Amino acid sequence: MGKTLVTGADGFIGSHLAETLVKRGEDVRAFVYYNSFGRDGWLDATPKEIRNEIDFFRGDVRDPNGVRAAMTNVDNVYHLAALIAIPFSYHSPDSYVDTNIKGTLNVLQAARDSGCGRVLVTSTSEVYGSAIYTPIDEKHPYQGQSPYSATKIGADRLAESFYRSFSLPVTIVRPFNTYGPRQSARAIIPTIITQLLAGKKEINLGSLHPSRDFNYISDTVDGFLAIAGAEAAIGEEINIASGEDVTIGDLAKLIIRKINPSAEIVLDDERVRPENSEVDRLLGSNEKIRKLTDWKPRIQLDEGLEMTIDWLRNNLDEYKPEEYTL
Numbered sequence: 593m594g595k596t597l598v599t600g601a602d603g604f605i606g607s608h609l610a611e612t613l614v615k616r617g618e619d620v621r622a623f624v625y626y627n628s629f630g631r632d633g634w635l636d637a638t639p640k641e642i643r644n645e646i647d648f649f650r651g652d653v654r655d656p657n658g659v660r661a662a663m664t665n666v667d668n669v670y671h672l673a674a675l676i677a678i679p680f681s682y683h684s685p686d687s688y689v690d691t692n693i694k695g696t697l698n699v700l701q702a703a704r705d706s707g708c709g710r711v712l713v714t715s716t717s718e719v720y721g722s723a724i725y726t727p728i729d730e731k732h733p734y735q736g737q738s739p740y741s742a743t744k745i746g747a748d749r750l751a752e753s754f755y756r757s758f759s760l761p762v763t764i765v766r767p768f769n770t771y772g773p774r775q776s777a778r779a780i781i782p783t784i785i786t787q788l789l790a791g792k793k794e795i796n797l798g799s800l801h802p803s804r805d806f807n808y809i810s811d812t813v814d815g816f817l818a819i820a821g822a823e824a825a826i827g828e829e830i831n832i833a834s835g836e837d838v839t840i841g842d843l844a845k846l847i848i849r850k851i852n853p854s855a856e857i858v859l860d861d862e863r864v865r866p867e868n869s870e871v872d873r874l875l876g877s878n879e880k881i882r883k884l885t886d887w888k889p890r891i892q893l894d895e896g897l898e899m900t901i902d903w904l905r906n907n908l909d910e911y912k913p914e915e916y917t918l
Contacts, residue, residue, distance in 0.1 A: 594665045594709075599623040599653055599699060600672035601646075602633025604775045605714075605767070609670060609813050611638055614645045616817075621647040623662050623673065634774045653695035656702070663702040668710040670816060671699045674747075677778045678718070678738045678865065680918040685739035692743035693750065700754045700762070708761075712820055713751040715766040715829065716744050717805070717874045726837075727877035730766070730829050737869050748829065755827045764829035765819055768876045772809030772896060773903035777917040780804070781897070784844050785904050788851040790913035795848065795855055798863030800841030805833050805876045808896035811889045818885035825884050833876025834889045847897060862916055 596613055600606040601622035613620045624632045632648060651658035653673045663669070675681070675691045696713060703711045720728050721735025736742030754760040771781040780797075787795045807815070815832035819825045838846075841857070848855050864870075881887050891899075904911070 594667035595619045595621045595647065597621045597623060597662060597666045597669040598672065599669065600674060602635055603672065604634065605770055605809065605812060606670075606672040607634035607638065607774060608772075608809050609672070609816055610635065610646060611642055612813050612817070614642050619647070620645070621649055621662065621666065623649045623651060623653070625673070626650040626652055637774075653698055654690050656698040659698040660702045660705065663706045663708065666706060666708055668820060669699065669703055669708055670712045670714070670820070671696065672714045674714065674744070676716070676740065677918050678740045679778075681738050681740035681743075688739050688743040692740075693746045696747035697750055700750060700760065704754060704758055704760050710820060710826070711751075711760060711762045712765050712816060713747065713762060715748050715764050716741065717766060717768040717831070717833070717876060718871060719745045719748060719766070720874065722872040723875060726873065726875040727833070727835060728831070728875060729877040730831060730880055737871055752829070761826045763819055763825045763827070765816055765832065766829060767812050767815065767832040768805040768807055768834070768874060770807050770809055770812040772900050773907075777911050777913070780840060780843070781806070781847070781900060782904060782911065783917070784847045785851070785901055786908060786911045786913040788848065788855060789901075789905055789908050792913065793855050794858040795844065796858055796860035796863065796916070797840065797844060798860060798865065799870055800844070800857070801839060801872065802870060803837040803839045803873045803875065805835070805837045805874050806893055806896070807832060807834055807889060808891035808899070811891055814890070815881060815887050818887035819881065822885045828880070828884070830881050830884065831876045831878060832881060833878045835876065835878050836893075837873065837875040838893065847901075850897065850901060860916070
């Protein structure tokens, strides 16, 4: 049995996925972004007994040669490496094309050349844009409302083309909004929590009316694993969604009640996205994943928030609550 490759293993979802695969007894190669500090992102924080079981490959998905080398003797690949911050994509779109589209192309080409058994390409619910209908199923139209989402649409369609053109065993995995320990402060839940834990009385936020469908990190990881184990998922694109949504305003009030009920929400214009770029509603259908696998969401929002707050309280020094993170 060959290795399982996780690209983006140094990131939020990728690190949790790599750890879980090791715990399941798989031979894991973690593709992490090379840097001169010798750091492996969130995998630096993984328990030593797990880290010692990981085969680290330090490189850049934009480099086809490195990707090809990383794919040696690999049976399955979970491709999560991507640039994901929407605001940063407004002023650096070229880097999103290079990483998200060309990086995905490099993974697909290397997987085809190596005869890889399964390729799971990570998409995002942002490809749907503001919901035309809800719950959003996999037949919902795509709308690129940011350079980020446009590049993920491009990556998804490349993945589809490799399945249709070359019979590469690809599945497009489309998580809705994941949250939990290790998530960057550019995401809404850690943004709110870290400001509150830092003692701020005024919580700076952007638009409060958009709604999102949140999955706790363990549910998202379980979704990846369930899809990887389903032969019927090959050639498909599949949502990982809770099937419930909450507005950002209501979410913020819920978290405020848990940490500091006297805090108030303050509108920060810097955090407001352009009107036609803001995705107003994301509420996903999980009918397809539940039909093809035995997956179902297990962690309710209230429980997931409690676990996330506890983790952030113990790791607040990893964040800069006084700054706006793109």
